[in-house]
Amino acid sequence: MSQMNNMSAMDDLKSYGQAADAHAEGIRKLTPVFQTLSLFIPISFASRNGT
Helix, strand or coil: CHHHHCCCHHHHHHHHHHHHHHHHHHHHHHHHHHHHHHHHCCCCHHHHCCC
16 A cells, blocks of 8 residues: 555556456456346346336
């Protein structure tokens, strides 16, 4: 945690970018899974919630 206190603004931006890239990669990996599931469970979030 003390390392974060010593980061420059540029280091902080780079670190944030790496975290955002990792998040985006995770979303890219999950998208096909949900596409496949939607073939077997064709329920939209709106109809599931009763709206």
